[in-house]
Amino acid sequence: MxxxxxxxxxxxxxxxxxxxxxxxxxxxxxxxxxxxxxxPACRDQRRARNGGIGSGNGGSAGGRTMYTAVCAQCGQPAQVPFQPRGDRPVYCSSCFAKSRAST
Ligand SMILES: [Zn+2]
Ligand SMILES: [Zn+2]
Known part of the structure; x- marks a missing residue:
């Protein structure tokens, strides 16, 4: 069928x-x-809530949740794809690119 x-x-x-x-x-x-x-969106959200972090790459092509944090370098708001936990600095995309370029 x-x-x-x-x-x-x-x-x-x-x-x-x-x-x-x-x-x-x-x-x-x-x-x-x-x-x-x-x-699918609500299913993803439920899975994210239940599974927590580190569930690996499921390969689903959907919009991912972005979190707003303050850049540790320039103090500008930064969008990051993970939940900022405060135990490591968060950088905005331009500062992140700069720190990557310098190391
Ligand atoms: Zn829904
Ligand atoms: Zn910055």
Whole structure:
């Protein structure tokens, strides 16, 4: 039976999302019989919350969460892809590039 894309509604953010034929095939291959209840974004968020840090590279191409920190070098706000913990300095992209170039 060929799969076709279908539109589902996320129970978390109430957005419509596409459950693609490819994903349906993947789900069926895993033995899942239920449709996903959350959109990919909410699924990622849940996984990030549950799995914590260091879960490796899953290879999912989605928007990643950026955190705002203060650059230890110039004091400008810096966007970093990890949660700043305060135990190591955070640099903005230009200072980071500079420190990389000098070492
Ligand atoms: Zn959602
Ligand atoms: Zn800086």
């Amino acid at each position: 060929p799969y076709t894309d279908k539109t589902l509604q996320c129970m978390e953010c109430a957005q419509d999302f596409t459950f693609t034929a490819l994903e349906q095939e993947f789900f069926a291959g895993k033995g899942y019989t239920n449709d996903p209840k959350r959109c």
